[in-house]
Amino acid sequence: MGAQIAQQAALEGIEVRLHDTSDEQLRKAEDSNRGHVRRRVEKGRLAREDAEAALARVHATTDLAEAARDADVVIEAVFEDLGVKRSIFAELDHLAPAGAVLASNSSTIGISKIADATSRPQQCVNMHFFYPVLVMDLVEVVRGPQTSDETVDRAMRLAREMGRTPVLLNKEIDGFIVNRILHAATQEAYRLLDAGVAGFEDIDTAVEKGLNWPMGPFRLGDFSGLDVTYNARLHMFKSTGDERYRPSPQLEAKVKSGKLGRKTGEGWYRY
Ligand SMILES: NC(=O)c1ccc[n+]([C@@H]2O[C@H](COP(=O)([O-])OP(=O)(O)OC[C@H]3O[C@@H](n4cnc5c(N)ncnc54)[C@H](O)[C@@H]3O)[C@@H](O)[C@H]2O)c1
Structure with a gap:
Protein backbone atom coordinates (compact mmCIF):
# COMPACT_ATOMS: atom_id res chain seq x y z
CA MET A 1 0.00 0.00 0.00
CA GLY A 2 2.75 2.44 0.96
CA ALA A 3 4.64 1.90 -2.29
CA GLN A 4 1.59 2.59 -4.42
CA ILE A 5 0.42 5.55 -2.33
CA ALA A 6 3.85 7.10 -2.92
CA GLN A 7 3.78 6.31 -6.64
CA GLN A 8 0.26 7.65 -7.11
CA ALA A 9 1.27 10.97 -5.53
CA ALA A 10 4.39 11.10 -7.70
CA LEU A 11 2.38 10.43 -10.87
CA GLU A 12 0.42 13.59 -10.03
CA GLY A 13 3.61 15.66 -9.67
CA ILE A 14 4.18 15.47 -5.91
CA GLU A 15 7.69 14.87 -4.53
CA VAL A 16 7.59 11.88 -2.15
CA ARG A 17 9.93 10.12 0.23
CA LEU A 18 9.18 6.44 0.69
CA HIS A 19 10.42 4.85 3.89
CA ASP A 20 10.65 1.19 4.92
CA THR A 21 12.85 -0.64 7.40
CA SER A 22 14.97 -2.54 4.87
CA ASP A 23 16.60 -1.85 1.51
CA GLU A 24 15.09 -5.10 0.25
CA GLN A 25 11.52 -3.91 0.90
CA LEU A 26 12.28 -0.59 -0.79
CA ARG A 27 13.76 -2.39 -3.79
CA LYS A 28 10.64 -4.56 -4.06
CA ALA A 29 8.48 -1.43 -3.88
CA GLU A 30 10.51 0.30 -6.60
CA ASP A 31 10.49 -2.77 -8.87
CA SER A 32 6.76 -3.17 -8.48
CA ASN A 33 6.08 0.53 -9.13
CA ARG A 34 8.39 0.54 -12.15
CA GLY A 35 6.45 -2.43 -13.58
CA HIS A 36 3.09 -0.68 -13.12
CA VAL A 37 4.26 2.64 -14.57
CA ARG A 38 6.05 1.07 -17.56
CA ARG A 39 2.95 -0.98 -18.43
CA ARG A 40 1.09 2.32 -18.79
CA VAL A 41 3.74 3.49 -21.22
CA GLU A 42 3.47 0.23 -23.22
CA LYS A 43 -0.30 0.68 -23.39
CA GLY A 44 0.20 4.24 -24.67
CA ARG A 45 -1.48 5.78 -21.62
CA LEU A 46 1.59 7.62 -20.32
CA ALA A 47 4.50 9.33 -22.09
CA ARG A 48 7.89 7.73 -21.41
CA GLU A 49 9.38 11.01 -20.06
CA ASP A 50 6.41 11.48 -17.70
CA ALA A 51 6.80 7.90 -16.45
CA GLU A 52 10.50 8.35 -15.76
CA ALA A 53 9.85 11.70 -14.04
CA ALA A 54 7.15 10.12 -11.85
CA LEU A 55 9.46 7.27 -10.86
CA ALA A 56 12.23 9.75 -10.05
CA ARG A 57 9.91 11.76 -7.77
CA VAL A 58 9.80 8.83 -5.28
CA HIS A 59 12.94 9.01 -3.13
CA ALA A 60 13.39 5.81 -1.16
CA THR A 61 15.20 5.76 2.19
CA THR A 62 15.51 3.50 5.23
CA ASP A 63 16.19 6.59 7.35
CA LEU A 64 12.91 7.77 8.87
CA ALA A 65 14.45 11.11 9.95
CA GLU A 66 15.45 11.85 6.36
CA ALA A 67 12.05 10.73 5.08
CA ALA A 68 10.08 12.93 7.48
CA ARG A 69 12.33 16.00 7.66
CA ASP A 70 10.63 18.23 5.07
CA ALA A 71 7.22 16.56 4.90
CA ASP A 72 3.95 18.50 4.65
CA VAL A 73 1.99 15.29 5.14
CA VAL A 74 3.16 11.84 6.29
CA ILE A 75 1.03 8.82 5.35
CA GLU A 76 1.79 5.78 7.50
CA ALA A 77 1.08 2.34 6.00
CA VAL A 78 2.96 -0.11 8.26
CA PHE A 79 1.60 -3.46 9.49
CA GLU A 80 -1.89 -3.39 10.98
CA ASP A 81 -0.59 -3.41 14.55
CA LEU A 82 -1.60 -0.74 17.04
CA GLY A 83 1.71 -0.84 18.97
CA VAL A 84 3.81 -0.46 15.81
CA LYS A 85 1.63 2.39 14.58
CA ARG A 86 1.75 4.22 17.91
CA SER A 87 5.52 4.00 18.13
CA ILE A 88 5.93 5.24 14.53
CA PHE A 89 3.59 8.18 15.24
CA ALA A 90 5.55 9.04 18.40
CA GLU A 91 8.79 9.04 16.36
CA LEU A 92 7.20 11.06 13.55
CA ASP A 93 6.03 13.61 16.07
CA HIS A 94 9.71 14.37 16.78
CA LEU A 95 10.99 14.00 13.21
CA ALA A 96 8.38 15.74 11.03
CA PRO A 97 8.02 19.55 10.89
CA ALA A 98 5.71 20.97 13.56
CA GLY A 99 3.10 21.89 10.95
CA ALA A 100 3.01 18.47 9.23
CA VAL A 101 -0.15 16.37 9.12
CA LEU A 102 0.28 12.75 10.26
CA ALA A 103 -2.13 10.39 8.50
CA SER A 104 -2.72 6.66 8.88
CA ASN A 105 -3.83 4.38 6.05
CA SER A 106 -5.16 1.81 8.54
CA SER A 107 -8.28 -0.10 7.46
CA THR A 108 -9.48 -0.76 10.99
CA ILE A 109 -7.69 1.45 13.53
CA GLY A 110 -9.34 4.83 14.08
CA ILE A 111 -6.90 7.73 14.44
CA SER A 112 -7.99 8.48 18.03
CA LYS A 113 -6.24 5.24 19.12
CA ILE A 114 -2.94 6.51 17.65
CA ALA A 115 -3.08 10.32 17.84
CA ASP A 116 -2.48 10.50 21.60
CA ALA A 117 0.99 9.00 21.07
CA THR A 118 1.85 12.44 19.61
CA SER A 119 1.78 16.03 20.88
CA ARG A 120 -0.35 17.04 17.85
CA PRO A 121 -3.57 14.98 17.89
CA GLN A 122 -5.35 17.83 16.07
CA GLN A 123 -3.04 17.18 13.08
CA CYS A 124 -3.72 13.43 12.94
CA VAL A 125 -6.28 11.86 10.60
CA ASN A 126 -7.08 8.60 8.78
CA MET A 127 -6.55 8.59 5.02
CA HIS A 128 -7.79 5.17 3.94
CA PHE A 129 -6.74 4.24 0.40
CA PHE A 130 -7.95 1.14 -1.45
CA TYR A 131 -5.95 -1.67 -3.01
CA PRO A 132 -4.60 -1.37 -5.66
CA VAL A 133 -4.02 2.34 -5.00
CA LEU A 134 -2.84 2.98 -8.58
CA VAL A 135 -6.28 1.88 -9.82
CA MET A 136 -8.80 2.51 -7.06
CA ASP A 137 -10.11 6.07 -7.03
CA LEU A 138 -11.45 6.40 -3.49
CA VAL A 139 -9.92 7.72 -0.25
CA GLU A 140 -11.92 7.66 2.99
CA VAL A 141 -10.82 10.59 5.16
CA VAL A 142 -11.89 9.92 8.74
CA ARG A 143 -11.65 12.55 11.43
CA GLY A 144 -11.06 11.61 15.05
CA PRO A 145 -12.61 13.57 17.92
CA GLN A 146 -9.53 15.83 18.09
CA THR A 147 -8.81 16.25 14.35
CA SER A 148 -8.99 19.93 13.37
CA ASP A 149 -10.99 21.31 10.43
CA GLU A 150 -7.72 22.46 8.88
CA THR A 151 -6.27 18.95 9.01
CA VAL A 152 -9.42 17.54 7.42
CA ASP A 153 -9.18 20.16 4.65
CA ARG A 154 -5.52 19.35 4.02
CA ALA A 155 -6.19 15.60 3.83
CA MET A 156 -9.14 16.12 1.45
CA ARG A 157 -7.04 18.48 -0.68
CA LEU A 158 -4.08 16.10 -0.82
CA ALA A 159 -6.32 13.22 -1.91
CA ARG A 160 -7.63 15.41 -4.76
CA GLU A 161 -4.11 16.53 -5.69
CA MET A 162 -3.22 12.84 -5.89
CA GLY A 163 -5.98 12.40 -8.48
CA ARG A 164 -8.24 10.56 -6.05
CA THR A 165 -11.79 11.18 -4.86
CA PRO A 166 -12.04 11.72 -1.10
CA VAL A 167 -15.12 11.18 1.06
CA LEU A 168 -15.30 12.52 4.61
CA LEU A 169 -16.42 10.56 7.66
CA ASN A 170 -17.23 12.96 10.48
CA LYS A 171 -17.15 10.17 13.07
CA GLU A 172 -14.87 7.21 13.63
CA ILE A 173 -16.71 3.97 13.08
CA ASP A 174 -15.49 0.38 12.67
CA GLY A 175 -15.08 -0.49 8.98
CA PHE A 176 -15.56 3.13 7.85
CA ILE A 177 -18.11 3.30 4.97
N1 LIG B 1 -3.77 -4.48 1.79
C1 LIG B 1 -4.87 -3.77 1.63
O1 LIG B 1 -5.76 -4.10 0.80
C2 LIG B 1 -5.08 -2.51 2.42
C3 LIG B 1 -6.07 -1.60 2.01
C4 LIG B 1 -6.24 -0.40 2.72
C5 LIG B 1 -5.46 -0.16 3.83
N2 LIG B 1 -4.53 -1.08 4.23
C6 LIG B 1 -3.73 -0.75 5.42
O2 LIG B 1 -2.41 -0.39 5.00
C7 LIG B 1 -1.47 -0.79 6.01
C8 LIG B 1 -0.40 -1.64 5.37
O3 LIG B 1 -1.00 -2.74 4.74
P1 LIG B 1 -0.24 -3.57 3.60
O4 LIG B 1 -1.22 -4.55 3.06
O5 LIG B 1 0.46 -2.63 2.67
O6 LIG B 1 0.84 -4.33 4.49
P2 LIG B 1 2.23 -5.00 4.06
O7 LIG B 1 2.54 -5.99 5.12
O8 LIG B 1 2.20 -5.41 2.63
O9 LIG B 1 3.27 -3.78 4.14
C9 LIG B 1 3.65 -3.21 5.36
C10 LIG B 1 5.01 -2.56 5.16
O10 LIG B 1 5.34 -1.86 6.35
C11 LIG B 1 6.70 -2.04 6.59
N3 LIG B 1 6.96 -1.79 8.01
C12 LIG B 1 6.61 -2.53 9.07
N4 LIG B 1 7.03 -1.95 10.22
C13 LIG B 1 7.63 -0.80 9.86
C14 LIG B 1 8.27 0.24 10.59
N5 LIG B 1 8.35 0.20 11.92
N6 LIG B 1 8.77 1.28 9.89
C15 LIG B 1 8.70 1.32 8.55
N7 LIG B 1 8.10 0.37 7.81
C16 LIG B 1 7.59 -0.67 8.47
C17 LIG B 1 6.98 -3.47 6.18
O11 LIG B 1 8.35 -3.70 5.95
C18 LIG B 1 6.13 -3.58 4.91
O12 LIG B 1 6.85 -3.24 3.75
C19 LIG B 1 -2.27 -1.46 7.11
O13 LIG B 1 -2.56 -0.52 8.10
C20 LIG B 1 -3.57 -1.87 6.40
O14 LIG B 1 -4.69 -1.89 7.27
C21 LIG B 1 -4.31 -2.23 3.55
Missing part, protein backbone atom coordinates in the same frame (compact mmCIF):
# COMPACT_ATOMS: atom_id res chain seq x y z
CA VAL A 178 -16.95 0.91 2.28
CA ASN A 179 -15.98 -2.05 4.44
CA ARG A 180 -19.16 -1.68 6.47
CA ILE A 181 -21.33 -1.93 3.37
CA LEU A 182 -19.13 -4.67 1.94
CA HIS A 183 -19.32 -6.62 5.23
CA ALA A 184 -23.11 -6.34 5.28
CA ALA A 185 -23.38 -7.68 1.73
CA THR A 186 -20.76 -10.39 2.32
CA GLN A 187 -22.48 -11.45 5.54
CA GLU A 188 -25.75 -11.93 3.67
CA ALA A 189 -23.98 -13.88 0.92
CA TYR A 190 -22.49 -16.29 3.49
CA ARG A 191 -25.86 -16.60 5.23
CA LEU A 192 -27.45 -17.67 1.93
CA LEU A 193 -24.59 -20.13 1.33
CA ASP A 194 -24.67 -21.61 4.85
CA ALA A 195 -28.47 -21.96 4.69
CA GLY A 196 -28.15 -23.93 1.43
CA VAL A 197 -30.20 -21.36 -0.50
CA ALA A 198 -27.70 -21.24 -3.39
CA GLY A 199 -24.15 -22.23 -4.29
CA PHE A 200 -21.34 -19.67 -4.12
CA GLU A 201 -21.03 -19.45 -7.92
CA ASP A 202 -24.73 -18.64 -8.32
CA ILE A 203 -24.59 -16.07 -5.53
CA ASP A 204 -21.61 -14.41 -7.27
CA THR A 205 -23.42 -14.49 -10.62
CA ALA A 206 -26.54 -12.97 -9.05
CA VAL A 207 -24.55 -10.10 -7.53
CA GLU A 208 -22.46 -9.53 -10.66
CA LYS A 209 -25.38 -9.59 -13.13
CA GLY A 210 -28.15 -8.25 -10.89
CA LEU A 211 -26.32 -5.51 -9.01
CA ASN A 212 -23.64 -4.85 -11.63
CA TRP A 213 -20.84 -5.25 -9.08
CA PRO A 214 -17.59 -6.15 -10.88
CA MET A 215 -17.07 -9.17 -8.58
CA GLY A 216 -19.40 -11.18 -6.37
CA PRO A 217 -18.47 -11.59 -2.68
CA PHE A 218 -16.81 -15.00 -3.10
CA ARG A 219 -14.71 -13.97 -6.12
CA LEU A 220 -13.74 -10.78 -4.28
CA GLY A 221 -12.84 -12.82 -1.18
CA ASP A 222 -10.49 -14.96 -3.28
CA PHE A 223 -8.97 -11.81 -4.76
CA SER A 224 -8.28 -10.10 -1.41
CA GLY A 225 -7.42 -13.30 0.51
CA LEU A 226 -9.96 -15.34 2.49
CA ASP A 227 -7.82 -14.91 5.63
CA VAL A 228 -8.35 -11.14 5.30
CA THR A 229 -12.15 -11.58 5.03
CA TYR A 230 -12.15 -14.08 7.91
CA ASN A 231 -10.02 -11.90 10.21
CA ALA A 232 -12.14 -8.82 9.45
CA ARG A 233 -15.32 -10.73 10.39
CA LEU A 234 -13.70 -12.15 13.52
CA HIS A 235 -12.60 -8.65 14.54
CA MET A 236 -16.17 -7.32 14.08
CA PHE A 237 -17.60 -10.31 15.99
CA LYS A 238 -15.17 -9.94 18.90
CA SER A 239 -15.51 -6.17 19.12
CA THR A 240 -19.32 -6.12 18.97
CA GLY A 241 -20.26 -9.57 20.37
CA ASP A 242 -22.97 -9.51 17.71
CA GLU A 243 -23.79 -13.04 16.43
CA ARG A 244 -24.50 -11.62 12.97
CA TYR A 245 -20.76 -11.06 12.53
CA ARG A 246 -19.68 -14.59 13.55
CA PRO A 247 -17.55 -15.88 10.62
CA SER A 248 -19.27 -18.48 8.45
CA PRO A 249 -18.24 -22.09 9.23
CA GLN A 250 -17.58 -22.66 5.52
CA LEU A 251 -15.28 -19.63 5.40
CA GLU A 252 -13.49 -20.82 8.54
CA ALA A 253 -12.99 -24.28 6.98
CA LYS A 254 -11.39 -22.73 3.87
CA VAL A 255 -8.99 -20.67 5.98
CA LYS A 256 -8.07 -23.60 8.26
CA SER A 257 -7.29 -25.77 5.24
CA GLY A 258 -5.01 -23.07 3.78
CA LYS A 259 -7.26 -22.35 0.79
CA LEU A 260 -6.91 -18.58 0.94
CA GLY A 261 -7.82 -17.63 -2.64
CA ARG A 262 -5.67 -16.54 -5.57
CA LYS A 263 -2.47 -16.29 -3.54
CA THR A 264 -2.57 -20.02 -2.64
CA GLY A 265 -3.99 -21.19 -5.98
CA GLU A 266 -7.37 -22.13 -4.51
CA GLY A 267 -10.10 -20.54 -2.45
CA TRP A 268 -13.72 -20.69 -3.54
CA TYR A 269 -12.42 -21.04 -7.09
CA ARG A 270 -9.26 -22.72 -8.46
CA TYR A 271 -6.54 -20.58 -10.12
Whole structure:
Protein backbone atom coordinates (compact mmCIF):
# COMPACT_ATOMS: atom_id res chain seq x y z
CA MET A 1 0.00 0.00 0.00
CA GLY A 2 2.75 2.44 0.96
CA ALA A 3 4.64 1.90 -2.29
CA GLN A 4 1.59 2.59 -4.42
CA ILE A 5 0.42 5.55 -2.33
CA ALA A 6 3.85 7.10 -2.92
CA GLN A 7 3.78 6.31 -6.64
CA GLN A 8 0.26 7.65 -7.11
CA ALA A 9 1.27 10.97 -5.53
CA ALA A 10 4.39 11.10 -7.70
CA LEU A 11 2.38 10.43 -10.87
CA GLU A 12 0.42 13.59 -10.03
CA GLY A 13 3.61 15.66 -9.67
CA ILE A 14 4.18 15.47 -5.91
CA GLU A 15 7.69 14.87 -4.53
CA VAL A 16 7.59 11.88 -2.15
CA ARG A 17 9.93 10.12 0.23
CA LEU A 18 9.18 6.44 0.69
CA HIS A 19 10.42 4.85 3.89
CA ASP A 20 10.65 1.19 4.92
CA THR A 21 12.85 -0.64 7.40
CA SER A 22 14.97 -2.54 4.87
CA ASP A 23 16.60 -1.85 1.51
CA GLU A 24 15.09 -5.10 0.25
CA GLN A 25 11.52 -3.91 0.90
CA LEU A 26 12.28 -0.59 -0.79
CA ARG A 27 13.76 -2.39 -3.79
CA LYS A 28 10.64 -4.56 -4.06
CA ALA A 29 8.48 -1.43 -3.88
CA GLU A 30 10.51 0.30 -6.60
CA ASP A 31 10.49 -2.77 -8.87
CA SER A 32 6.76 -3.17 -8.48
CA ASN A 33 6.08 0.53 -9.13
CA ARG A 34 8.39 0.54 -12.15
CA GLY A 35 6.45 -2.43 -13.58
CA HIS A 36 3.09 -0.68 -13.12
CA VAL A 37 4.26 2.64 -14.57
CA ARG A 38 6.05 1.07 -17.56
CA ARG A 39 2.95 -0.98 -18.43
CA ARG A 40 1.09 2.32 -18.79
CA VAL A 41 3.74 3.49 -21.22
CA GLU A 42 3.47 0.23 -23.22
CA LYS A 43 -0.30 0.68 -23.39
CA GLY A 44 0.20 4.24 -24.67
CA ARG A 45 -1.48 5.78 -21.62
CA LEU A 46 1.59 7.62 -20.32
CA ALA A 47 4.50 9.33 -22.09
CA ARG A 48 7.89 7.73 -21.41
CA GLU A 49 9.38 11.01 -20.06
CA ASP A 50 6.41 11.48 -17.70
CA ALA A 51 6.80 7.90 -16.45
CA GLU A 52 10.50 8.35 -15.76
CA ALA A 53 9.85 11.70 -14.04
CA ALA A 54 7.15 10.12 -11.85
CA LEU A 55 9.46 7.27 -10.86
CA ALA A 56 12.23 9.75 -10.05
CA ARG A 57 9.91 11.76 -7.77
CA VAL A 58 9.80 8.83 -5.28
CA HIS A 59 12.94 9.01 -3.13
CA ALA A 60 13.39 5.81 -1.16
CA THR A 61 15.20 5.76 2.19
CA THR A 62 15.51 3.50 5.23
CA ASP A 63 16.19 6.59 7.35
CA LEU A 64 12.91 7.77 8.87
CA ALA A 65 14.45 11.11 9.95
CA GLU A 66 15.45 11.85 6.36
CA ALA A 67 12.05 10.73 5.08
CA ALA A 68 10.08 12.93 7.48
CA ARG A 69 12.33 16.00 7.66
CA ASP A 70 10.63 18.23 5.07
CA ALA A 71 7.22 16.56 4.90
CA ASP A 72 3.95 18.50 4.65
CA VAL A 73 1.99 15.29 5.14
CA VAL A 74 3.16 11.84 6.29
CA ILE A 75 1.03 8.82 5.35
CA GLU A 76 1.79 5.78 7.50
CA ALA A 77 1.08 2.34 6.00
CA VAL A 78 2.96 -0.11 8.26
CA PHE A 79 1.60 -3.46 9.49
CA GLU A 80 -1.89 -3.39 10.98
CA ASP A 81 -0.59 -3.41 14.55
CA LEU A 82 -1.60 -0.74 17.04
CA GLY A 83 1.71 -0.84 18.97
CA VAL A 84 3.81 -0.46 15.81
CA LYS A 85 1.63 2.39 14.58
CA ARG A 86 1.75 4.22 17.91
CA SER A 87 5.52 4.00 18.13
CA ILE A 88 5.93 5.24 14.53
CA PHE A 89 3.59 8.18 15.24
CA ALA A 90 5.55 9.04 18.40
CA GLU A 91 8.79 9.04 16.36
CA LEU A 92 7.20 11.06 13.55
CA ASP A 93 6.03 13.61 16.07
CA HIS A 94 9.71 14.37 16.78
CA LEU A 95 10.99 14.00 13.21
CA ALA A 96 8.38 15.74 11.03
CA PRO A 97 8.02 19.55 10.89
CA ALA A 98 5.71 20.97 13.56
CA GLY A 99 3.10 21.89 10.95
CA ALA A 100 3.01 18.47 9.23
CA VAL A 101 -0.15 16.37 9.12
CA LEU A 102 0.28 12.75 10.26
CA ALA A 103 -2.13 10.39 8.50
CA SER A 104 -2.72 6.66 8.88
CA ASN A 105 -3.83 4.38 6.05
CA SER A 106 -5.16 1.81 8.54
CA SER A 107 -8.28 -0.10 7.46
CA THR A 108 -9.48 -0.76 10.99
CA ILE A 109 -7.69 1.45 13.53
CA GLY A 110 -9.34 4.83 14.08
CA ILE A 111 -6.90 7.73 14.44
CA SER A 112 -7.99 8.48 18.03
CA LYS A 113 -6.24 5.24 19.12
CA ILE A 114 -2.94 6.51 17.65
CA ALA A 115 -3.08 10.32 17.84
CA ASP A 116 -2.48 10.50 21.60
CA ALA A 117 0.99 9.00 21.07
CA THR A 118 1.85 12.44 19.61
CA SER A 119 1.78 16.03 20.88
CA ARG A 120 -0.35 17.04 17.85
CA PRO A 121 -3.57 14.98 17.89
CA GLN A 122 -5.35 17.83 16.07
CA GLN A 123 -3.04 17.18 13.08
CA CYS A 124 -3.72 13.43 12.94
CA VAL A 125 -6.28 11.86 10.60
CA ASN A 126 -7.08 8.60 8.78
CA MET A 127 -6.55 8.59 5.02
CA HIS A 128 -7.79 5.17 3.94
CA PHE A 129 -6.74 4.24 0.40
CA PHE A 130 -7.95 1.14 -1.45
CA TYR A 131 -5.95 -1.67 -3.01
CA PRO A 132 -4.60 -1.37 -5.66
CA VAL A 133 -4.02 2.34 -5.00
CA LEU A 134 -2.84 2.98 -8.58
CA VAL A 135 -6.28 1.88 -9.82
CA MET A 136 -8.80 2.51 -7.06
CA ASP A 137 -10.11 6.07 -7.03
CA LEU A 138 -11.45 6.40 -3.49
CA VAL A 139 -9.92 7.72 -0.25
CA GLU A 140 -11.92 7.66 2.99
CA VAL A 141 -10.82 10.59 5.16
CA VAL A 142 -11.89 9.92 8.74
CA ARG A 143 -11.65 12.55 11.43
CA GLY A 144 -11.06 11.61 15.05
CA PRO A 145 -12.61 13.57 17.92
CA GLN A 146 -9.53 15.83 18.09
CA THR A 147 -8.81 16.25 14.35
CA SER A 148 -8.99 19.93 13.37
CA ASP A 149 -10.99 21.31 10.43
CA GLU A 150 -7.72 22.46 8.88
CA THR A 151 -6.27 18.95 9.01
CA VAL A 152 -9.42 17.54 7.42
CA ASP A 153 -9.18 20.16 4.65
CA ARG A 154 -5.52 19.35 4.02
CA ALA A 155 -6.19 15.60 3.83
CA MET A 156 -9.14 16.12 1.45
CA ARG A 157 -7.04 18.48 -0.68
CA LEU A 158 -4.08 16.10 -0.82
CA ALA A 159 -6.32 13.22 -1.91
CA ARG A 160 -7.63 15.41 -4.76
CA GLU A 161 -4.11 16.53 -5.69
CA MET A 162 -3.22 12.84 -5.89
CA GLY A 163 -5.98 12.40 -8.48
CA ARG A 164 -8.24 10.56 -6.05
CA THR A 165 -11.79 11.18 -4.86
CA PRO A 166 -12.04 11.72 -1.10
CA VAL A 167 -15.12 11.18 1.06
CA LEU A 168 -15.30 12.52 4.61
CA LEU A 169 -16.42 10.56 7.66
CA ASN A 170 -17.23 12.96 10.48
CA LYS A 171 -17.15 10.17 13.07
CA GLU A 172 -14.87 7.21 13.63
CA ILE A 173 -16.71 3.97 13.08
CA ASP A 174 -15.49 0.38 12.67
CA GLY A 175 -15.08 -0.49 8.98
CA PHE A 176 -15.56 3.13 7.85
CA ILE A 177 -18.11 3.30 4.97
CA VAL A 178 -16.95 0.91 2.28
CA ASN A 179 -15.98 -2.05 4.44
CA ARG A 180 -19.16 -1.68 6.47
CA ILE A 181 -21.33 -1.93 3.37
CA LEU A 182 -19.13 -4.67 1.94
CA HIS A 183 -19.32 -6.62 5.23
CA ALA A 184 -23.11 -6.34 5.28
CA ALA A 185 -23.38 -7.68 1.73
CA THR A 186 -20.76 -10.39 2.32
CA GLN A 187 -22.48 -11.45 5.54
CA GLU A 188 -25.75 -11.93 3.67
CA ALA A 189 -23.98 -13.88 0.92
CA TYR A 190 -22.49 -16.29 3.49
CA ARG A 191 -25.86 -16.60 5.23
CA LEU A 192 -27.45 -17.67 1.93
CA LEU A 193 -24.59 -20.13 1.33
CA ASP A 194 -24.67 -21.61 4.85
CA ALA A 195 -28.47 -21.96 4.69
CA GLY A 196 -28.15 -23.93 1.43
CA VAL A 197 -30.20 -21.36 -0.50
CA ALA A 198 -27.70 -21.24 -3.39
CA GLY A 199 -24.15 -22.23 -4.29
CA PHE A 200 -21.34 -19.67 -4.12
CA GLU A 201 -21.03 -19.45 -7.92
CA ASP A 202 -24.73 -18.64 -8.32
CA ILE A 203 -24.59 -16.07 -5.53
CA ASP A 204 -21.61 -14.41 -7.27
CA THR A 205 -23.42 -14.49 -10.62
CA ALA A 206 -26.54 -12.97 -9.05
CA VAL A 207 -24.55 -10.10 -7.53
CA GLU A 208 -22.46 -9.53 -10.66
CA LYS A 209 -25.38 -9.59 -13.13
CA GLY A 210 -28.15 -8.25 -10.89
CA LEU A 211 -26.32 -5.51 -9.01
CA ASN A 212 -23.64 -4.85 -11.63
CA TRP A 213 -20.84 -5.25 -9.08
CA PRO A 214 -17.59 -6.15 -10.88
CA MET A 215 -17.07 -9.17 -8.58
CA GLY A 216 -19.40 -11.18 -6.37
CA PRO A 217 -18.47 -11.59 -2.68
CA PHE A 218 -16.81 -15.00 -3.10
CA ARG A 219 -14.71 -13.97 -6.12
CA LEU A 220 -13.74 -10.78 -4.28
CA GLY A 221 -12.84 -12.82 -1.18
CA ASP A 222 -10.49 -14.96 -3.28
CA PHE A 223 -8.97 -11.81 -4.76
CA SER A 224 -8.28 -10.10 -1.41
CA GLY A 225 -7.42 -13.30 0.51
CA LEU A 226 -9.96 -15.34 2.49
CA ASP A 227 -7.82 -14.91 5.63
CA VAL A 228 -8.35 -11.14 5.30
CA THR A 229 -12.15 -11.58 5.03
CA TYR A 230 -12.15 -14.08 7.91
CA ASN A 231 -10.02 -11.90 10.21
CA ALA A 232 -12.14 -8.82 9.45
CA ARG A 233 -15.32 -10.73 10.39
CA LEU A 234 -13.70 -12.15 13.52
CA HIS A 235 -12.60 -8.65 14.54
CA MET A 236 -16.17 -7.32 14.08
CA PHE A 237 -17.60 -10.31 15.99
CA LYS A 238 -15.17 -9.94 18.90
CA SER A 239 -15.51 -6.17 19.12
CA THR A 240 -19.32 -6.12 18.97
CA GLY A 241 -20.26 -9.57 20.37
CA ASP A 242 -22.97 -9.51 17.71
CA GLU A 243 -23.79 -13.04 16.43
CA ARG A 244 -24.50 -11.62 12.97
CA TYR A 245 -20.76 -11.06 12.53
CA ARG A 246 -19.68 -14.59 13.55
CA PRO A 247 -17.55 -15.88 10.62
CA SER A 248 -19.27 -18.48 8.45
CA PRO A 249 -18.24 -22.09 9.23
CA GLN A 250 -17.58 -22.66 5.52
CA LEU A 251 -15.28 -19.63 5.40
CA GLU A 252 -13.49 -20.82 8.54
CA ALA A 253 -12.99 -24.28 6.98
CA LYS A 254 -11.39 -22.73 3.87
CA VAL A 255 -8.99 -20.67 5.98
CA LYS A 256 -8.07 -23.60 8.26
CA SER A 257 -7.29 -25.77 5.24
CA GLY A 258 -5.01 -23.07 3.78
CA LYS A 259 -7.26 -22.35 0.79
CA LEU A 260 -6.91 -18.58 0.94
CA GLY A 261 -7.82 -17.63 -2.64
CA ARG A 262 -5.67 -16.54 -5.57
CA LYS A 263 -2.47 -16.29 -3.54
CA THR A 264 -2.57 -20.02 -2.64
CA GLY A 265 -3.99 -21.19 -5.98
CA GLU A 266 -7.37 -22.13 -4.51
CA GLY A 267 -10.10 -20.54 -2.45
CA TRP A 268 -13.72 -20.69 -3.54
CA TYR A 269 -12.42 -21.04 -7.09
CA ARG A 270 -9.26 -22.72 -8.46
CA TYR A 271 -6.54 -20.58 -10.12
N1 LIG B 1 -3.77 -4.48 1.79
C1 LIG B 1 -4.87 -3.77 1.63
O1 LIG B 1 -5.76 -4.10 0.80
C2 LIG B 1 -5.08 -2.51 2.42
C3 LIG B 1 -6.07 -1.60 2.01
C4 LIG B 1 -6.24 -0.40 2.72
C5 LIG B 1 -5.46 -0.16 3.83
N2 LIG B 1 -4.53 -1.08 4.23
C6 LIG B 1 -3.73 -0.75 5.42
O2 LIG B 1 -2.41 -0.39 5.00
C7 LIG B 1 -1.47 -0.79 6.01
C8 LIG B 1 -0.40 -1.64 5.37
O3 LIG B 1 -1.00 -2.74 4.74
P1 LIG B 1 -0.24 -3.57 3.60
O4 LIG B 1 -1.22 -4.55 3.06
O5 LIG B 1 0.46 -2.63 2.67
O6 LIG B 1 0.84 -4.33 4.49
P2 LIG B 1 2.23 -5.00 4.06
O7 LIG B 1 2.54 -5.99 5.12
O8 LIG B 1 2.20 -5.41 2.63
O9 LIG B 1 3.27 -3.78 4.14
C9 LIG B 1 3.65 -3.21 5.36
C10 LIG B 1 5.01 -2.56 5.16
O10 LIG B 1 5.34 -1.86 6.35
C11 LIG B 1 6.70 -2.04 6.59
N3 LIG B 1 6.96 -1.79 8.01
C12 LIG B 1 6.61 -2.53 9.07
N4 LIG B 1 7.03 -1.95 10.22
C13 LIG B 1 7.63 -0.80 9.86
C14 LIG B 1 8.27 0.24 10.59
N5 LIG B 1 8.35 0.20 11.92
N6 LIG B 1 8.77 1.28 9.89
C15 LIG B 1 8.70 1.32 8.55
N7 LIG B 1 8.10 0.37 7.81
C16 LIG B 1 7.59 -0.67 8.47
C17 LIG B 1 6.98 -3.47 6.18
O11 LIG B 1 8.35 -3.70 5.95
C18 LIG B 1 6.13 -3.58 4.91
O12 LIG B 1 6.85 -3.24 3.75
C19 LIG B 1 -2.27 -1.46 7.11
O13 LIG B 1 -2.56 -0.52 8.10
C20 LIG B 1 -3.57 -1.87 6.40
O14 LIG B 1 -4.69 -1.89 7.27
C21 LIG B 1 -4.31 -2.23 3.55
